[in-house]
Amino acid sequence: MVKRIAKTFGDLKNNNQKAFISFIMAGDPNLDKTYDLMVAFPKYGVDIIELGIPFTDPMADGPSIQRAGNRSLQMGTTLKSILELVKKFRKVNNETPVILMGYYNPIYSFGVENFLKKAKSSGVDGLIIVDLPPEEDRELCIPAQKNGIDFIRLSTPTSNESRLPRILDNSSGFVYHVSITGTTGAGRVDAKKLGPEINRIRKLTNLPICVGFGIKNPEDATAVSGIADGVVVGSAIIEKIENKEPDENILEFTKSLSNGAKIGNSFYKKM
DSSP states (O other), X not given: OOOXXXXXXXXXXXXXXXXXXXXXETTSSOHHHHHHHHHHGGGGTOSEEEEEOOOSSOSSOOHHHHHHHHHHHHTXXXXXXXXXXXXXXXXXXXXXXXXEEEOHHHHHHHOHHHHHHHHHHHTOOXXXXXXXXXXXXXXXXXXXXXXXXXXXXXXXXXXXXXXXXXXXXXXXXXXXXXXXXXXXXSSOOOHHHHHHHHXXXXXXXXXXXXXXXXXXXXXXXXHHHTTSSEEEEOHHHHHHHHTTOOHHHHHHHHHHHHHHHHHOOOOOSOO
């Protein structure tokens, strides 16, 4: 059976399109709101949904995502309730991939074996765990893949020639390239610098390469999608949630980002 993430990228490639991935914090401002956005997102151009797992001590998150995580924790969001949310979503959508992004501590506390079992049965497709380096693959990466869950790695502008192959080893689903040095939402993507970085990664993997961090608007999404295979946007969407904008505004903005991502015209050189 083809995994959802692989099928999504395959379908997009066949249509000469790039992936648009939205990130929101699960439980911000509450789980009902998260569910409503998840159900609506695919109708507004979202190809893959990335859900943040709130954590008390985030390292890679900028201020807006940190605040979203705090709001979620204050509402009592737990890893168990997030898995139940994904399971609820799967009752109305069995096609759109769902990725959980966060830190290892909540999973370790939950119990790795128990977490993977419930994640698989709930319909989780992939994990991005930012504080688990390749040296710790036996902790979660390899067990996740044995359970059919993709383990997606982060590459950065500072990943040198000796480190990058190690990062890509055991990666699956796609490669998430961080476009800037710093936390989420901390800067603005510079598409002119991305080309050499993406080409450097392409020489080492056939996985799709998606770019996140620093993408603020449809123009940024267009510039990035002309180079990469997908675009990830989180902080810009979360800020609209934080500002309590109506769902219609959030979804229309999301659609504009997706439209921007679909315009890029550099198509999967090595896939």
